[in-house]
Amino acid sequence: MQRRFLDYFIISTKGIAMGAADAVPGVSGGTIAFISGIYEELITTISGVNLYLVKTLRSDGFSAFWKQLNGNFLLALLSGIIISFVSFMRLAKYLIEHHPILIWSFFFGLILASIFFVGKQIKQWRLPIFIALILGTLTAYYITTIPTLASNDNSYFLFIAGAIAICAMILPGISGSFILVILGAYKTLSDALHDFDFKKIVLFALGALIGLLSFSHVLKWLFKHYHNITLAVLTGFIFGSLNKIWPWKEVLTWRTNSEGEKFPLIEKSISPFTFEGDPQLAFAIVLMIVGFLTIIVLEKLGSKRG
Numbered sequence: 001m002q003r004r005f006l007d008y009f010i011i012s013t014k015g016i017a018m019g020a021a022d023a024v025p026g027v028s029g030g031t032i033a034f035i036s037g038i039y040e041e042l043i044t045t046i047s048g049v050n051l052y053l054v055k056t057l058r059s060d061g062f063s064a065f066w067k068q069l070n071g072n073f074l075l076a077l078l079s080g081i082i083i084s085f086v087s088f089m090r091l092a093k094y095l096i097e098h099h100p101i102l103i104w105s106f107f108f109g110l111i112l113a114s115i116f117f118v119g120k121q122i123k124q125w126r127l128p129i130f131i132a133l134i135l136g137t138l139t140a141y142y143i144t145t146i147p148t149l150a151s152n153d154n155s156y157f158l159f160i161a162g163a164i165a166i167c168a169m170i171l172p173g174i175s176g177s178f179i180l181v182i183l184g185a186y187k188t189l190s191d192a193l194h195d196f197d198f199k200k201i202v203l204f205a206l207g208a209l210i211g212l213l214s215f216s217h218v219l220k221w222l223f224k225h226y227h228n229i230t231l232a233v234l235t236g237f238i239f240g241s242l243n244k245i246w247p248w249k250e251v252l253t254w255r256t257n258s259e260g261e262k263f264p265l266i267e268k269s270i271s272p273f274t275f276e277g278d279p280q281l282a283f284a285i286v287l288m289i290v291g292f293l294t295i296i297v298l299e300k301l302g303s304k305r306g
Contacts, residue, residue, distance in 0.1 A: 008076040014038055015080020022081070022169050022176050023089040024096070024107060029081070031114045031172040031238055035295055040223060042077065043170070045070040046216035089190055104247040105284035109291025111242060117295060118172060119235040122228050129232045136236020144244035146182050155200050158192070161185035162207030167215040172234045178244060247284055248275045 014036040018029035033039040049069065057065035066072075095103040122129060161183045169176030180186040192200035222230040246269040272279035 003072065008072060011038065011073060011076040012080040015077040016084040017080075018077075019081040019084025019086075020088045020092075021107075021110075023085050023092045024103070024177055028169065028172055028176065028238075028241070030168075030170045031111065031118075033170070034172045034234070035114055035117050038077070039172070041070075041073065043216050043219045043223065045074060046170075046212055047220040049213055086193055089193055093190055100249075101247045101280045101284055102287055104245050105280075105287040106291040107245050108242065108247060109288030109293075110295055111238060111245060111291075112288070113292040113295035114172070115235060115238050118231065118238060122231045122235070124228055129228055132229045132232035133236045133239075136233035137240040138236075140237040140240025141243050142240075143182075144178075144241060155203055158185055158189060158200050158204040159207035161189075162204040163211030166208040166211040170212065170215065170219070172238055243269055248272045248279060250276075 014032065017036070018032045021032050022029035030039065033042055053065055053069055056068050092103070161180055164183065165176040165179045165185075167176075168179045177186060180189060188200070189204055191197070192204070219230075248270050249267040250270045251267050272281050272284070
C-alpha cells in the first residue's frame with residue numbers, strides 16, 4: 001500500500017485522538033483505533049516486532065528493516081499518541097477534578113456511538129456471538145465496579161502497572177488509564193510526567209513495551225481464528241464500560257491519601273434528576289451529541305485509504 005504524506009498526517013491525527021482517550025480513566029484508545037480503521041493493522045504491526053527484524057537489518061539494510069517494521073505507520077501513529085497522551089493527561093486531570101459531568105458526557109456520547117460502529121463489523125450473529133457479547137459486557141462492567149487501590153509510589157511498581165495497563169489500552173472498551181487508577185498507579189504516573197521524573201517514566205514505558213509486544217500476538221491470533229467472536233467480546237467491553245463514564249455519580253465511599261487529599265473509592269451511577277448539585281443537563285446532552293458526532297467523523301476518516 002503506497003501512502004502519501006496526507007495519509008500519514010491522518011494517521012497521526014488518529015494517534016492524537018487515541019492518546020487523548022487513553023489519558024482519561026474510563027476511555028480506551030483501542031476504541032478510537034478500532035473506529036478509525038487502523039486497529040488490525042496496528043495489532044499486526046506490533047506483533048511483527050521480533051528478532052527477524054534484526055536479521056533483516058543486518059542482511060538487507062535499514063530500508064528493508066523499516067519497510068518490514070511498517071515504520072512510517074508506527075512513527076506517525078506513536079508520535080500522535082505520545083504527544084497527545086503526555087499533554088492531555090494534565091488537562092484530563094484538571095477536567096475530571098473540576099468539570100467531571102462535562103468531560104464524562106462528551107466521552108459517554110463517544111463510546112455510545114462506538115458500540116454501533118464496532119458491532120456492525122460482526123458478519124454473522126449466532127448463539128456463540130451473543131454469549132461472547134454478554135460475557136464481554138459483564139466483564140467490563142465488573143471492572144468498572146472494582147474499588148481503587150491506595151496510591152503506590154514505588155518506581156518499580158510502575159513497570160508492572162505499565163505492562164498490565166498497556167494490554168487494556170489496546171483493547172476497545174477497557175481503559176488503560178482506569179486500570180492504572182485501580183492499581184493505584186495513575187497519580188504516581190501523572191506526577192512523574194508533571195515533574196519530568198525520567199526514571200519512573202522509563203520504567204513505565206519499558207513495562208508497557210514488554211506488555212504490548214506480548215499481548216499483540218494473542219490479539220492477532222484471536223482475530224485470525226475467532227474474528228467474529230473476538231469482535232463480539234470487544235463490543236461487549238465497550239458496552240460494559242459505559243457504567244464507568246456515566247456522568248452522574250454518587251460517591252458511596254471516600255479514601256484519603258497520605259497527603260490528606262480525598263478521592264472517591266466506590267461510586268454509583270445515578271439519574272441526573274437525583275444528582276445532588278447542578279446536573280448541567282443541557283450542556284451534558286450537547287456534549288454527548290458532540291462526542292457521538294466525533295465518532296462519525298473518525299469512522300469516515302477510517303473508511304479512507306490509510
